Every structure is written in C-alpha cells, then in structure tokens.
Amino acid sequence: MVSVATPRTAARKALLALLGILAIANVDVAHAQPAQHMHGVAGTKPARPELGTSAAFAPDGALYAVTKDGQHVLLHRSPDDGRSWDAPVVVNTEPEPISADGENRPKLAFDADGAALVSWTRPLAKRFTGEIRFARADDRRHFTAPVTVHRDRQEITHRFESLAVTGAGKVVLAWIDKRDLELAQAANRDYRGAAIYAAVSDDGGRSFRPEQKIADHSCECCRIAITGDADGLPLLMWRHVFEPNERDHAIVKLGADGAPGSVARATFDRWRIDACPHHGPSLAVAPDGTRHAVWFNEKDGEGRVFYGRLGDGRVEGQRALGGERAAHADLAVVGRRVAVTWKEFDGERTALRAEVSADGGATFSPRALAATEGASDQPRLIRRGDALLVFWRTETEGMRGYWLE
Amino acid sequence: MKIRNLIAALSWCLAAAASAAEFQPLDRVAAARIVDPASHTVPTIVALWSSECVHCKKNLKLFSEMARGDRRFRLVTVAVEPQFAGLAELLDLLSVPGQRFAYGVDSPEALGYALDPKWRGELPRTIFFDGKGGKSALSGVVTEAKVRSALGL
Numbered sequence: 001m002v003s004v005a006t007p008r009t010a011a012r013k014a015l016l017a018l019l020g021i022l023a024i025a026n027v028d029v030a031h032a033q034p035a036q037h038m039h040g041v042a043g044t045k046p047a048r049p050e051l052g053t054s055a056a057f058a059p060d061g062a063l064y065a066v067t068k069d070g071q072h073v074l075l076h077r078s079p080d081d082g083r084s085w086d087a088p089v090v091v092n093t094e095p096e097p098i099s100a101d102g103e104n105r106p107k108l109a110f111d112a113d114g115a116a117l118v119s120w121t122r123p124l125a126k127r128f129t130g131e132i133r134f135a136r137a138d139d140r141r142h143f144t145a146p147v148t149v150h151r152d153r154q155e156i157t158h159r160f161e162s163l164a165v166t167g168a169g170k171v172v173l174a175w176i177d178k179r180d181l182e183l184a185q186a187a188n189r190d191y192r193g194a195a196i197y198a199a200v201s202d203d204g205g206r207s208f209r210p211e212q213k214i215a216d217h218s219c220e221c222c223r224i225a226i227t228g229d230a231d232g233l234p235l236l237m238w239r240h241v242f243e244p245n246e247r248d249h250a251i252v253k254l255g256a257d258g259a260p261g262s263v264a265r266a267t268f269d270r271w272r273i274d275a276c277p278h279h280g281p282s283l284a285v286a287p288d289g290t291r292h293a294v295w296f297n298e299k300d301g302e303g304r305v306f307y308g309r310l311g312d313g314r315v316e317g318q319r320a321l322g323g324e325r326a327a328h329a330d331l332a333v334v335g336r337r338v339a340v341t342w343k344e345f346d347g348e349r350t351a352l353r354a355e356v357s358a359d360g361g362a363t364f365s366p367r368a369l370a371a372t373e374g375a376s377d378q379p380r381l382i383r384r385g386d387a388l389l390v391f392w393r394t395e396t397e398g399m400r401g402y403w404l405e
Numbered sequence: 406m407k408i409r410n411l412i413a414a415l416s417w418c419l420a421a422a423a424s425a426a427e428f429q430p431l432d433r434v435a436a437a438r439i440v441d442p443a444s445h446t447v448p449t450i451v452a453l454w455s456s457e458c459v460h461c462k463k464n465l466k467l468f469s470e471m472a473r474g475d476r477r478f479r480l481v482t483v484a485v486e487p488q489f490a491g492l493a494e495l496l497d498l499l500s501v502p503g504q505r506f507a508y509g510v511d512s513p514e515a516l517g518y519a520l521d522p523k524w525r526g527e528l529p530r531t532i533f534f535d536g537k538g539g540k541s542a543l544s545g546v547v548t549e550a551k552v553r554s555a556l557g558l
Contacts, residue, residue, distance in 0.1 A: 048487050048510075101486075102457065127494070128459060220459045274546040275527045276458045296525070298544075303525035325518070327525070345514040347522075375512040395512070 051377035052105025053399060055391040057384040058140070059114045065391070065399055066106040066118055071095030073106045073120055075140065082391065082401025091135050091143045097123045099130065099159065103223045103278050105377070107163035109171070111204040116140040119149075119163040119173055130159040132175050136205045149173050149199050150211045156182050157194060160280075162224040167232020171201035172254065173208070174224050174236055180216060192217040193241035196224065200234075200258030214252055214260045217241045223280030229253055230289040237266055237283040237293060237310075247271045249281055249295055251310060266310045269297035282381075283310075284333040292338050292361055294321065294329035305329045307340055309361055317361060322353055328378035334386050336360045339404050341369075341379045341390045350376050352392050356404050369402040426497075428488045430509030436519035439481060439506070445534035448478035448556035453520065454495075455486050458528035462495060463546045465529075469501040471552065478536075478556055479503060483520065485513070485528070 055065040063078040067088075072095060074088035091106075092098075099121040100106060106120040116137045121130045132150055137143040150158055157178035164172050177197040184191035196214040201207060219239035229235045233253055240250035242265065251266040271277075281295035291310040296303065305326045308318035321329055322344050329342035338361045341354040351371045355364035372394040379392040388404040431439075438444050439451055450468055454461035465482070472480040480503035484492055488507040496505060508516050517524060521542055524530050532542045533555035541555050 127456065221457060273527070273544060274460050274463075275529060275544050276460055277525075277527045278457070279526060298525075298527075303527070325522075325525075345518055347518060348515075350512070350514050373512075375514070 048375065049395065050100040051375060051393050051395060052100035052102065053377050053391075053393045054105055054108045055380055055382055055399070055401075056108045056110060057382060057389075058110045058116070059112065061384055063384075063389070063391075063401060064108060064110075064116065064140070065393075066091070066108040067393075067399075068098045068100035068106060068120075071097060073098055073118060073135075075108070075116060075118065075137075075143075076399070077140070078399075078401070081389065081403070082399060085399060089137075089141050089143075091118050091137075092133075092146050093143075094145075096133075096146075099123055103160055103221055103280055107161065109163050109165045111136075111165060111171070112169050113138075113204070114140070115204060116143075117163065117165065117171060117205045118143070119161050121159045121161055121175075122148075123159075124155050126155050128157050128159070128178075129155050130157065132158050132161045132173060134163075134173065134205060134208075149208050150175075150177075150197065152177075152179055152211070154179065154182070157220075158197070160221060160223060162226045164226035164228070164234065166226070166228035166234045168256075169202075169204060170234065170256075171205045171208075172198060172226055172234045172258070173200075174198040174214065174226055176218055176220060176224070177211075177213075180213070192243070192245070194218050194220045196236065196238055198234075198236070198254065198258060198260075200254070209258055212258055212260065214254070215240070215250060215263045218250075219247055219277070221276050221278055225281050225283040225293075227283050227285055229285050230287060235283060235285065235291070237281050239277065239280060239295075240265075245272050245274055247273060247275075247277060248297065249293075251283070251291075265313070266293065267295055267297060267306075267308070267315060269299040269306075271298040273298070279328065282330045284331050284338075286333045286338070286360065287335060288360075290360060292331055292333055294331045294340055294342075296327070296329075305342055307331070307361070321355070326353070330379055330381045332381040332383050332388055334383055334388060337386075337388070338364075339381055339388045339390075340364070341381050343376060343379055343392070349373055350394075352379055352390065352402070354381075354390055354402075354404055356388075367404065370397075370400065372396050426493070426505070428484065428492065428505045428507040430488070431483060431506040431511075431516060432509045433511050433515055433519045435506070436483075436516055439483070440520055440532055440540075442534055442538045442540045445479075445536055447536040448558060449481060449534040449536065450478065450552070450556070451481045451483060451520075451532040451534070453483050453485050453524070453528060453530040453532070455484055455528055456492055456495070457486070460546055461529040462499070464531060465495065465501055466499050467547070467549060467552065468531075469499045471549065472502050473500065475558070477558065482506065484508065485517065
C-alpha cells in the first residue's frame with residue numbers, strides 16, 4: 001500500500017507527533033487526574049452564588065432578607081412569610097465589593113420605628129482586609145449612602161461584623177479587628193488572634209459613637225453573636241483564643257455607653273488548635289436571664305455542635321446536637337420556649353433540623369424541616385412576637401421560611 | 406483520527422501542561438480519588454486550605470519548602486472554595502509546587518465529605534499518605550517532625 005503524502009496527512013502526522021510528546025510530558029498529571037476530563041479545561045470557574053443571607057421581621061410583621069448580588073446588597077420583602085418574594089430594593093447604589101459567604105454575610109435589623117438597618121463587610125485589596133459598612137432606610141426602600149462605621153481607616157482586618165438593635169433602641173455593630181495585632185507585629189511582639197471592636201449608635205444608626213475595643217485575643221474568622229440581655233443591654237459572645245491556643249468562647253456585656261464589662265469565659269471545651277474553625281456561636285437570653293447558647297467545638301477528639309446554658313464559670317445542660325456532621329446552629333428564645341436549628345449533611349443531602357423546648361431548655365423535641373441536594377447557607381432562627389421561624393437559603397430552593405409550631 | 410479531534414486532544418494536552426500551576430476544578434469523583442490511599446504510591450500530602458484561612462500560610466510554606474527540598478514525596482493542594490482571580494496569589498508567593506485544585510460545581514458539603522468525612526471545616530486540614538496504604542489527617546498548623554512522621558519519612 002502506497003502512502004500518498006498530502007498537505008492534510010502531513011498536518012495530521014505533525015499534530016500526532018506533538019500530541020505524543022505532550023502526552024508523555026503530562027503522564028503524571030493525566031494519571032492522577034482522569035476525572036478532570038469531566039469539567040473541561042483547567043481553571044474553569046464554577047458559577048456559584050454566594051449564599052450568605054440574613055433575615056428579620058419588621059415591627060409590622062413583614063419578613064425581610066438581605067443578600068448579595070454582585071457588588072450590591074439587596075433588601076427583599078416577602079408578603080407571605082417566605083413563600084414568595086417581591087422585587088428587591090438595592091441598598092448600595094454605588095457598587096462595591098461585598099462579603100457574603102460562610103461566616104460572612106450582609107446583616108439586617110429593624111429600628112423600633114421600622115427603619116431598615118443593613119450592614120456588611122467590604123473587602124479591600126489586601127488579603128484579610130475590609131471595612132464595616134452601614135446604611136439605613138426609614139421607608140425600607142431608599143437607603144442612605146453607606147458609611148464606614150469605624151474611625152480606624154487602615155487597610156487591615158475589620159471584618160465579620162454582626163448587627164443588632166438591643167433594648168432602648170441602641171444599634172450595636174461588633175466586628176473582628178486586627179489593629180492591635182498589627183501594632184504588635186510592628187513592635188515584634190506576639191499577639192494571640194485578633195480583637196473584637198464595637199460601635200454603638202444612640203440614634204437608630206444615623207450616627208455611631210467611636211468604636212471601642214471589647215476584647216483582645218478573639219479568634220480570627222468566626223461570626224460574633226449579639227443579643228439583648230434581660231435588661232436590654234447588649235451581650236456579645238465570640239470564639240476566643242485563651243492561652244495558649246484554646247479556641248473556646250467568651251462573653252461580655254456592654255454598658256449603655258457601649259463600654260465593655262469584664263470578659264468572662266463562656267465555654268470550657270478546651271479545643272487547643274492553631275486553625276480557623278469558621279464556625280461561630282449564637283446566643284439568646286430568656287426573660288428570667290438564662291443565657292442559652294449554641295456553638296461548635298472539638299471536645300474529646302470529636303467536632304460537634306453543642307447546646308448549653310451559660311452559667312457563672314460553667315455550662316449547664318451541655319449536649320451535642322444532631323449527628324456527627326451537624327453544623328452552623330442558631331437559636332432563639334421566647335419566654336420558656338427555646339428553639340435551636342442546624343444543618344447536617346448525610347453523605348448525599350443537607351438536612352435542615354430543629355429542636356424545640358417548652359420548658360426552658362430542660363427537654364427538647366426534634367423537627368425535620370427540609371433537605372437540599374445542593375449548596376446552602378447557614379440556617380437562621382428569627383421571631384415575630386411569640387412565633388419562631390427558621391429561615392434557610394439554598395442554592396436550589398432559594399429563600400424559605402419554616403414555622404416552628 | 407480526524408484533524409478536528411486531534412486539535413481538540415492537543416488543546417486538552419496544552420491545558421494539562423499548564424495545569425501544574427493552574428487550578429483544576431474538583432468534583433466528588435476526583436475528591437474521592439485524591440484521598441484514596443491506593444492512588445498514592447509515594448508519600449503524599451493533600452493540603453486543604455482557603456484564601457480566608459489565616460493559619461494556612463504556615464503549613465503551605467512548610468510543605469512547599471519540604472517538597473522542593475525532598476523529591477521523595479508529592480504535594481497536592483486543594484482550595485476549599487471556587488476559583489477566582491487572585492486565588493493563586495498565596496501559592497505563587499510561597500512557590501508551592503504540585504497539583505492545585507479548587508472546589509468545582511458540586512456542593513461544598515459534598516466535596517468536604519468526599520475529601521474527609523471526619524473533617525468539620527476547620528482549616529488548615531492536611532491528609533497524609535505514606536505511599537504504602539497508610540493515611541492520617543490533622544487539623545491546624547503542623548510541625549516538620551509531625552509531617553515526616555505522618556509520611557513515614
């Protein structure tokens with residue numbers, strides 16, 4: 001058989017030769033990564049929305065949520081408790097970077113007069129840096145231009161903010177701040193973790209007092225819990241770094257002027273690790289002053305979500321919630337009713353679960369609320385009067401509410 | 406083989422040739438393969454990290470220095486987040502060698518479970534293979550001695 005050399009066959013031969021050389025050169029990569037064929041070329045960016053969302057009921061009972069869409073924070077209103085959502089309102093007219101994944105998300109609260117208060121972290125150019133941003137809308141439609149809440153404008157960490165309106169209309173913003181770490185590093189001194197700073201507004205968020213340091217040595221990237229104590233003053237709980245590297249939790253009460261009281265240890269699991277758990281606590285106070293909390297820690301070699309009542313130097317009724325993969329719990333309290341919710345991956349799906357207590361946390365009954373095949377945000381527990389709603393955003397089902405009867 | 410197919414294969418090879426320094430999207434199947442001890446015939450470190458993890462740099466620096474100074478073991482890094490512009494910054498800064506993965510289209514929960522059912526999301530998380538079927542995992546910043554011990558070096 002005579003081979004006839006044509007330009008076409010010559011090109012084919014040249015390509016085959018080149019392919020052979022490249023195949024040999026890539027044998028290790030190809031051997032280790034056959035599954036990569038399924039997703040095409042290396043470096044393809046998957047389209048995944050950042051699901052970090054907050055929800056709250058306005059004083060008139062309407063359900064609202066804030067999400068991120070590109071470089072905008074959006075305020076959504078549901079006319080039917082989460083079954084459907086109206087067209088959203090843009091919070092920041094001018095686009096800017098916004099954090100909305102994992103422990104970061106835009107926050108939402110309502111002033112007593114019904115004004116919508118929204119905060120978020122704006123990441124800056126350098127890694128781990130950001131600013132805490134805040135905007136207010138009297139009519140929940142037309143927001144003021146966002147302000148940076150803190151006076152300190154260094155390009156450093158001011159991130160992972162939490163927002164609450166507690167007692168007497170005080171608006172509290174607390175965040176993780178590394179100005180003290182930066183100072184220590186500049187002076188070649190050791191410094192454990194980061195710090196918690198907070199700013200308080202006495203006029204519904206129209207202005208903020210200068211920020212104050214709440215505590216040194218917080219963990220670096222876990223959400224902060226803020227709630228009102230029985231007397232209405234703000235209580236903060238966060239993951240702390242106790243000496244030498246115990247990542248337990250701390251709690252502090254702020255005075256009416258925002259100045260912190262003494263910082264107390266709240267949990268005693270003694271998880272010694274130099275790592276980022278990315279798993280912050282939640283806290284709620286009953287009318288009788290009982291402090292109910294949920295948190296994540298590794299204890300006796302097992303990473304678990306715990307519920308407990310925070311006492312003076314001890315935890316009462318501490319127990320693990322759900323199974324081995326229970327995660328990102330939240331809780332709320334209405335009188336003697338205590339409700340906790342969390343999500344839990346079973347190997348195929350992520351389930352949304354809850355437990356409700358009618359006796360101040362002594363006993364609980366379980367609830368299976370929903371499940372999703374895809375990605376999901378952390379669940380939130382919010383209240384409208386005496387009613388409790390679990391709010392959960394999933395990639396597949398969107399934003400939904402589940403009443404706890 | 407048609408020329409069109411040849412060109413397609415060539416394109417894939419060119420992409421793979423560049424992939425040592427680029428991120429490959431990780432799915433459940435690839436994740437399961439990466440953490441299967443049978444996949445590793447030499448000591449291997451699979452380092453889970455993310456751009457949000459302030460403690461990951463220490464481990465990545467150590468692993469990078471060790472891997473570049475000792476060719477007896479392999480290093481594989483997995484960013485537990487989707488790829489974005491700038492994700493490679495830290496790895497490039499530390500000259501981290503080896504294959505680089507970032508989370509693909511499967512849900513983060515599914516990928517995390519496939520990588521390590523005992524892992525609860527804390528970072529850094531490192532999975533060690535001794536190349537003889539042995540496997541262990543550690544969370545947090547690790548020392549060189551621990552790494553060598555886990556790899557059986």
